[in-house]
Amino acid sequence: MSNILGIFxxxxxxxxxxxxxxxxxxxxxxxxxxxGYSRQEAVxxxxxxxxxxxxxxxxxxxxxxxxxxxxxxxxxxxTSEQSTLGRLDVEKGALAQVEAVFNDAQGTGVSxxxxxxxxxxxxxxNNPQGIAERTALLEQTRSLIxxxxxxxxxxxxxRKDLNxxxxxxxxxxxxxxxxxxxLNGQIRQAEVSGQNANDLRDQRDGLxxxxxxxxxxxxxxxxxxxxxxxxxxxxxxxESKAYTLQGVANxxxxxxxxVALDLGTGSTTDITSSIGNGQLKGxxxxxxxxxxxxxxxxxxxxATIVNEVNQQHQAGYGLDGSTGNNFFSPLAxxxxxxxxxxxxxxxxxxxxxxxxLTFDPYRLSFAGGNYTIQNLTTGASSTAAYVNPxxxxxxxxxxxxxxxxxxxxxxxISAHQxxxxxxxxxxxxxxxxxAASSAGGVPGDNSNALLLAQLQEKGVTALGGSTFxxxxxxxxxxxxxDSQAAQHSLTAEKVINENLTQQRGEVSGVSLDEETTNLxxxxxxxxxxxxxxxxxxxxxQTILDMKxx
Amino acid sequence: xxxxxxxxxQSVMVQLQRQTDSLFNLQEQVxxxxxxNRPSDDPTGEPLVLNYGKTLATTDQYLRNIDxxxxxMTQSDSTLQDVSDQLQRAHELAIQMANATNSPADRANxxxxxxxIFGQLVAMGNRSVEGRYLFAGDQTTTIxxxxxxxxxxxxxxxxxxxxxxxxxxxxxxxNGVSSTVTLPPGNYASGNALASQVQTxxxxxxxxxxxxASATVTFDTDHLVVTSNATGGTSAVIPxxxxxxxxxxxxxxxxxxxxxxxxxxxxxxxxxxxxxxxxVNLPGDRVFKGVGVAGGVDVFSAVAGLQGALxxxxxxxxxxxxxxxxxxxxxxxxxxxxxxARLNRMDATKTVLSDFKLSITQFKSNIENIDLTQAISDLxxxxxxLQATRAVAARLIQTSLLDxxx
Numbered sequence: 001m002s003n004i005l006g007i008f009x010x011x012x013x014x015x016x017x018x019x020x021x022x023x024x025x026x027x028x029x030x031x032x033x034x035x036g037y038s039r040q041e042a043v044x045x046x047x048x049x050x051x052x053x054x055x056x057x058x059x060x061x062x063x064x065x066x067x068x069x070x071x072x073x074x075x076x077x078x079t080s081e082q083s084t085l086g087r088l089d090v091e092k093g094a095l096a097q098v099e100a101v102f103n104d105a106q107g108t109g110v111s112x113x114x115x116x117x118x119x120x121x122x123x124x125x126n127n128p129q130g131i132a133e134r135t136a137l138l139e140q141t142r143s144l145i146x147x148x149x150x151x152x153x154x155x156x157x158x159r160k161d162l163n164x165x166x167x168x169x170x171x172x173x174x175x176x177x178x179x180x181x182x183l184n185g186q187i188r189q190a191e192v193s194g195q196n197a198n199d200l201r202d203q204r205d206g207l208x209x210x211x212x213x214x215x216x217x218x219x220x221x222x223x224x225x226x227x228x229x230x231x232x233x234x235x236x237x238x239e240s241k242a243y244t245l246q247g248v249a250n251x252x253x254x255x256x257x258x259v260a261l262d263l264g265t266g267s268t269t270d271i272t273s274s275i276g277n278g279q280l281k282g283x284x285x286x287x288x289x290x291x292x293x294x295x296x297x298x299x300x301x302x303a304t305i306v307n308e309v310n311q312q313h314q315a316g317y318g319l320d321g322s323t324g325n326n327f328f329s330p331l332a333x334x335x336x337x338x339x340x341x342x343x344x345x346x347x348x349x350x351x352x353x354x355x356x357l358t359f360d361p362y363r364l365s366f367a368g369g370n371y372t373i374q375n376l377t378t379g380a381s382s383t384a385a386y387v388n389p390x391x392x393x394x395x396x397x398x399x400x401x402x403x404x405x406x407x408x409x410x411x412x413i414s415a416h417q418x419x420x421x422x423x424x425x426x427x428x429x430x431x432x433x434x435a436a437s438s439a440g441g442v443p444g445d446n447s448n449a450l451l452l453a454q455l456q457e458k459g460v461t462a463l464g465g466s467t468f469x470x471x472x473x474x475x476x477x478x479x480x481x482d483s484q485a486a487q488h489s490l491t492a493e494k495v496i497n498e499n500l501t502q503q504r505g506e507v508s509g510v511s512l513d514e515e516t517t518n519l520x521x522x523x524x525x526x527x528x529x530x531x532x533x534x535x536x537x538x539x540x541q542t543i544l545d546m547k548x549x
Numbered sequence: 550x551x552x553x554x555x556x557x558x559q560s561v562m563v564q565l566q567r568q569t570d571s572l573f574n575l576q577e578q579v580x581x582x583x584x585x586n587r588p589s590d591d592p593t594g595e596p597l598v599l600n601y602g603k604t605l606a607t608t609d610q611y612l613r614n615i616d617x618x619x620x621x622m623t624q625s626d627s628t629l630q631d632v633s634d635q636l637q638r639a640h641e642l643a644i645q646m647a648n649a650t651n652s653p654a655d656r657a658n659x660x661x662x663x664x665x666i667f668g669q670l671v672a673m674g675n676r677s678v679e680g681r682y683l684f685a686g687d688q689t690t691t692i693x694x695x696x697x698x699x700x701x702x703x704x705x706x707x708x709x710x711x712x713x714x715x716x717x718x719x720x721x722x723x724n725g726v727s728s729t730v731t732l733p734p735g736n737y738a739s740g741n742a743l744a745s746q747v748q749t750x751x752x753x754x755x756x757x758x759x760x761x762a763s764a765t766v767t768f769d770t771d772h773l774v775v776t777s778n779a780t781g782g783t784s785a786v787i788p789x790x791x792x793x794x795x796x797x798x799x800x801x802x803x804x805x806x807x808x809x810x811x812x813x814x815x816x817x818x819x820x821x822x823x824x825x826x827x828x829v830n831l832p833g834d835r836v837f838k839g840v841g842v843a844g845g846v847d848v849f850s851a852v853a854g855l856q857g858a859l860x861x862x863x864x865x866x867x868x869x870x871x872x873x874x875x876x877x878x879x880x881x882x883x884x885x886x887x888x889x890a891r892l893n894r895m896d897a898t899k900t901v902l903s904d905f906k907l908s909i910t911q912f913k914s915n916i917e918n919i920d921l922t923q924a925i926s927d928l929x930x931x932x933x934x935l936q937a938t939r940a941v942a943a944r945l946i947q948t949s950l951l952d953x954x955x
Contacts (some may be wrong), residue, residue, distance in 0.1 A: 032554055039553075099587045104599060111599045115606035122610045126617045126819060129681065129689050436687070438815070444681065444689030445815055450826060456607065457823040469603045473596035480588025480595050487589060498563055502556055509553020513950040520954070 004543070006050075006059065007536040013060030014529035017044055020063045021522045028510045029519075036206035038070045038508035040198055068198040071507045075205055078500045079212045079219075085497055086213035087282035088490040090165070094158060094286045095483035098294060101154040102476045110301075111472055113147040114456075116140050121453040124435055129319070129443035134430030141327075145423045148302050152421035155295045162287040163256045167247045169214050169279050170259060176211040177229070177242035180204060184226050184238070191225040201225065216277035232274030235261050245271075251339035256287060290482065295420070297475045300359050302423050303416030304460050305468055306331055307354050310426075312455060316434025316448030321441050325434060326426035331357075333397060333415040345405025349397050349413050356396030359462045362413040366405040373399065373413075561942040568935040575928045584919045594916045601913035608906045611821055615899050618819045618829035622892050624678045625831055629885045632673050635666050636848070636878045643855055643871040653862040660859035664781035667852045671696040671780070671808060674837050684833030687815025693833045694849075698724070698785035698807040699776035701769075702798035708738040709796050719791035719799070721751070721775070723762035724783045725857075730754045732793055740768030747773065747797065772798050780807060782853025783860075808849030810834050814841065821898045827891055836884045848877040 021042040031037040043065040049056035104111040120140035124133045183204040190197035204227065211217055211229070217237065220228045229238035237243055246268060247257035259275060260268035275281045306328040313327035333349035347364060351357065360377035366386060373394050374381035382394065389402035397415060427433075436445035456467065463471040577586055588595040645651070646659045674694040676683050685693035711717050713734040720729040730750045737743035748766035751757065763778045764786055775786045785806035788799040812833045818826035832840075839845020851873035858866030 095589070096587075099589055103587050104602070111602065115603050119606065119610045122614055122820065126614055127679070127681070438687070442687040442813070442815065444685065444687035444817055444830075446817055446819075450818060450820060453820060454824060469600065470596075473599040476588050476599060477592050477596040480590075480592030483587075483589035484592050498559070501559065505553045505556035505559070506551045509551070509555045511551060511553045514551075516950045516954065 004536050004539045006057075007539070008533060010058070010060035011529050011532035011536060013047065013062060014532065015526060017042070017061045017063050018522045018526040018529060020066075022519070022526065024066060025515050025518045025522060029512070029515050032510045032512060032515075036202055036209070037510065038068045038198070038202050039510045041067050041069060043067050066196055066198060068196065068201065069508055071504065074500060074504050074507065076219075078497070078504060079205075079209050080216075081493065081497055081500060082209050082212040083216040083277035083281075085490075085493050086279040087277050087285075088486055088493050090279050090282035091286060091486040092483070092490045094162060094283075094291075095479070095486050097158050098155065098291060098479055099483050101151050101158075102294075102479050104476070108147075110144075110147045110151060110298075111469065111476075113140070113144040114305075114468055114472065117144045118453055118456040121449060121456075124433065125446040125449035125453050128435035128446040128449055131430050134319075134433050134435075137433060138425065138428065138430060141425055144305075145425070148298065148420045148423055151298055152295065152418075155291055155298070156421070159254075159256070159287050159291050159295075162283050162291075166257055166259070166280065166283045166287065169283065170245045170247045170257075173211065173214045173237075173280075174242070174244050176207050176214070177238050177244075180207050180211065180227070180229065180238050181240070181242040183207065184240070187225040197225060212278065214278050215275060215280045231261070232271040232276070235269060235271055235274075236263070237261070253288065259284070294475065294479055296416075297471070297478075298420040299416045299418060300462065301468060301471055301475070302420040303331060303357075303359055304462050304471075306419060306423060307357060307462075308455050308458070308460060309452065311354050312448065312452050313434050315437065315451075317436045317439060317442070317445075318429075318432040318434050319436075319441075319443060320429075320431045321439070322432055323434065323439070325432055327433070329422075329424040329426050331415055331419065332422075333413060334417045336412045338410045338412070341406065341409040341411075343406030343409045344403045345401060345409055345411070346403040347405075347411045347413075348400040349415075350400075351396060351415065352393045352398035353396045357415050357462060358395050359414075359416045360395075362394070362397070364399065364401075364411040364413060366409045367407055371401060371405075557945065561938075561946060564938050565935070565942065568931065568938055572928070572931045572935055575924060575931055578919050579921070579924050579928055582919060582921070583917055585917050591916070598913060598917045601909050601916075604909050605906060605913065607823075608902055608909065612899060612902050612906070614819045615821050615895050615902070618821070618827065619892065619895055619899075621678060621681075621683065621829050622888055622895070624676070625683050626885060626888050626892065628673050628676050628683060629831075629836070629881055629888070632670060632848075632881050633878060633885070635669050635673070636852075636874060636881065639663055639666050639852055639855060640871070640874050640878065642859075643867055643874060646859060647864060647867045647871060649864070656859045656862050656867075660856050663852060663856040663859060664783075667782045667807070667849065667856060668696065668780045670837075670848060670852060674833055682812070684831060684836060685812030686830070686832035686834065687817065688812045689817075691811050693810060693812035694837070695805045695807055695809040695811065696780050696784075697776050697778065698783075698809075699774055699805050700786040700788060700799065700802050701805065702773040702775070702802040703800075704771045705740070705743070705773055705796065705798035707740060707743075708736055709743055710736045711793065711796075716792040716796060719747075719750075719788060719793045719797065721786060721788045721791075721799075723751070723757055723764055723777055723786050724760070724779050725785070726757055726760040726762045727789065728754050728756035729791060730757075740771070740773075743797075744768040744773055747775070751775075772802070775799070777807075782807060782849065782856040808837075808847070808853065810838050821895060822902075825898075827895060829891070831884055831888060836881060839880055842880060842883075844876070846873055846876040846880060848881070851877045 021044065024040050024042040028039050042063045044061055045064045047059045047062050049058050103109065117140045120137040124137050127133050183200055187197040187200045187204065190200065208217070208219065208227070208229070215231050218230045218234070220230070222228050227238070228236065231237045243264065244262045246260045246262055248260045248268065249255050250258045258270055258272040259280065260270050262268045272284060275284065310326045310328055310330060314324050317323045318325065331351050333351065335347045335349050337345070337347070343366070345366065358375070360375045363374050363376055365372050369385055370383050371386045371390070372381055372383040373392065375395060386401065386405070388404065389400065391398060391400050397413065399413065435449035436442050437448040437451070438445050456469070459465040459467055466474065578584060585591045585595055585598060642659050642663060646656050671694045674684050675692050675696070681689040682691065682693050685691055711732050711734050717732045717734060718729055719732060720727065732746065732750050735746070737746065744766045748764065751766065752763045757763065765776045765778055767774050767776070775788070777784045777786050785804070787804050788794055788802070794800040810833055814832045814834055816828045816832060817830040819829050821827050834840040835842060837848045839847055851870060854873055855867065855870035858870050
């Protein structure tokens with residue numbers, strides 16, 4: 001029915017609708033710089049028309065929905081790329097620190113010390129009777145030892161720092177998960193009654209993105225706008241409530257933490273190995289694989305230097321006629337029992353034949369009354385019945401087993417683990433340095449010093465046939481390319497991220513010019529709607545005037 | 550395409566950051582002069598740089614070894630030159646004195662000169678450089694040649710009791726003059742007192758003192774050492790008998806006449822390249838004693854023989870000595886030739902190593918260092934680009950529709 005009151009009504013609806021649209025515009029303008037904000041728009045729709053003659057007539061306008069302009073696909077990609085970004089970012093940072101440890105460009109480093117050590121040996125060969133040359137060699141050796149120890153300490157410090165970061169990130173993940181669970185509740189409350197929880201969804205998207213930076217997540221949409229989050233191989237992190245991650249000290253990994261999820265069932269699930277991306281993955285990888293790998297190479301280098309120099313040194317004679325002396329403190333293989341061992345086996349290892357040492361890791365395990373010793377690199381192993389006590393020799397090592405190891409007890413044996421940090425001089429008496437190869441009291445005999453100096457050019461089997469210097473160079477090269485790869489990947493990932501952010505901006509970003517235009521547009525419409533009411537009022541007045549005349 | 554304001558600011562920021570970042574990198578390169586400032590700047594280049602660095606260090610070391618060996622060998626060579634000169638003079642004297650026209654007095658005078666030559670030769674054999682004896686083999690801290698002939702006794706059991714008419718006789722030959730001395734009776738608990746008494750007794754002997762022979766007796770730890778006070782080819786102390794010989798430890802000691810070699814045959818090598826040792830010394834037993842040389846002669850015996858022949862006016866002996874001295878000259882010359890060949894090899898290696906060092910330095914620099922011209926031009930290009938971006942950004946973010954609405 002079309003009458004003047006209808007016009008009143010249309011005017012009123014138009015005022016309301018445009019005022020709402022203006023409110024939406026102002027919210028957009030206000031959030032121009034809010035990260036993660038998606039622009040909103042008031043969806044205007046004409047109200048149901050009234051039937052009339054000669055045809056239907058409109059009844060006005062209403063805002064049917066305040067819609068978030070948003071592309072779920074882009075958002076999902078952005079969230080998942082965030083995981084890669086987080087991982088690469090920590091990798092790049094930590095590898096830059098590792099590089100600083102191996103940076104010989106400034107003239108101080110293992111490489112320089114190694115050259116100076118061998119120079120000192122040459123000088124000794126040039127004047128084997130010289131106490132000054134002998135003292136200088138001891139000093140150079142101390143400096144070499146200190147370079148190794150510094151590099152080792154720095155690597156271990158980086159690992160400790162990474163472990164600390166892992167604990168920090170676990171805390172952040174928990175906080176984010178809790179916030180997401182809270183927002184889930186709020187969104188549910190709003191959307192169950194048919195509202196659009198636009199701003200809350202934006203907030204939650206932001207949190208999901210932040211969470212994804214820490215750990216790779218999967219999200220599943222539930223009813224009423226809920227989102228369920230899983231980590232690792234589908235372990236739930238957020239359902240109707242958030243579960244907590246815990247850093248649990250792992251005795252078999254230097255007390256470093258493993259990541260466990262507490263599902264509130266009284267026990268925790270270790271998800272460390274199933275974390276596939278994000279800062280946590282990067283941190284764990286660096287702490288448990290990459291840096292221990294570099295550390296191992298450093299140890300291996302230190303151990304071969306100790307082993308080769310000692311063997312040659314033992315063959316010679318000092319100024320005081322002594323022979324068979326070590327130059328460095330001899331290698332002391334490490335034996336580490338796993339924390340789950342239950343037996344009372346006492347396992348010891350010593351170097352039996354230095355020429356046979358391979359510097360590979362070994363595993364000694366007990367099962368069914370037998371022991372098995374295995375070289376974990378080559379796979380070579382030997383098994384025999386265990387009798388208390390048993391002494392065997394295996395690839396240059398002598399392994400002493402005693403006590404009562406239980407079935408399944410496992411020990412890890414290494415001849416080089418930690419050597420970079422524990423190298424030491426065997427003697428501080430310069431006269432004991434064995435420059436001579438003939439029996440004592442021959443001050444001019446330098447033939448053993450010559451052989452020691454020539455170790456610099458010797459390919460060492462335990463270093464894959466490389467010389468000490470080459471092996472160190474390869475290590476530096478490997479670290480360099482790991483670091484470079486992380487940098488390049490990060491740069492590439494940032495570009496992907498920027499592109500996605502731009503794409504998101506294209507859809508969801510607030511444009512000030514657009515909003516200003518809208519502002520004017522809705523203001524004009526508002527003004528015209530007001531005018532409509534004035535006109536309707538005048539029309540009514542005219543009719544009322546008709547009666548009085 | 551819709552462009553939101555955040556996109557605009559974001560992209561300006563990213564651009565500015567990216568350009569500042571590469572400007573920073575270029576600045577680091579220019580200020581350090583190096584293209585590789587950390588391993589990741591060139592993961593394949595850095596190991597090469599390290600390797601070249603190590604090669605340079607070892608090359609420097611080999612050059613140092615060569616210098617060290619050069620100095621030892623040059624000193625040895627010039628010493629052998631002096632030895633040749635002295636032998637030449639002895640040779641001349643021998644020829645001259647073999648002539649029948651010379652009187653015994655002439656020969657006695659010549660003997661004095663030959664004695665001096667002998668002393669010179671011993672002094673040359675004992676030359677040292679930086680505290681190392683050149684001709685001692687591996688015994689570089691032991692003076693290689695005895696210049697005062699001596700006799701080192703075996704342990705004397707203290708206290709020593711000398712009883713008159715029982716064990717007070719000692720017959721000894723000093724510089725070839727033999728005499729029997731009689732020690733005064735007494736009880737010697739101190740080795741030094743014993744040595745002092747033996748020395749006094751020897752030097753008081755008229756036969757020895759008339760012939761100009763005297764000795765110094767010392768007590769070293771547990772044994773007596775009797776040293777002739779004379780130098781030269783005849784300088785020697787040899788106890789030959791007497792009742793006191795046993796208790797004084799002089800019956801089974803070591804006789805070391807002047808010119809005895811105390812070094813060993815050790816040859817000392819130095820590395821002048823990887824696994825390239827070069828022998829840098831001449832053991833004294835080889836050069837001066839002819840040990841290990843086919844038809845080798847003892848240089849000192851040859852000269853001592855001449856001295857003895859001249860002193861005893863023995864013309865046949867002079868002629869025999871002449872032959873020996875010629876052989877000694879040839880022997881020393883041959884050793885000098887060996888030395889010269891090694892010196893040449895060292896010098897040639899030095900040239901090779903210096904050239905090698907130069908090219909390695911060049912290789913290292915090519916990988917490690919920046920081309921400064923290129924880098925600075927890149928730097929200013931980057932600066933210009935950054936300025937342009939800033940200018941554009943300033944315009945872009947300055948205006949909006951709001952500026953035109955009233």
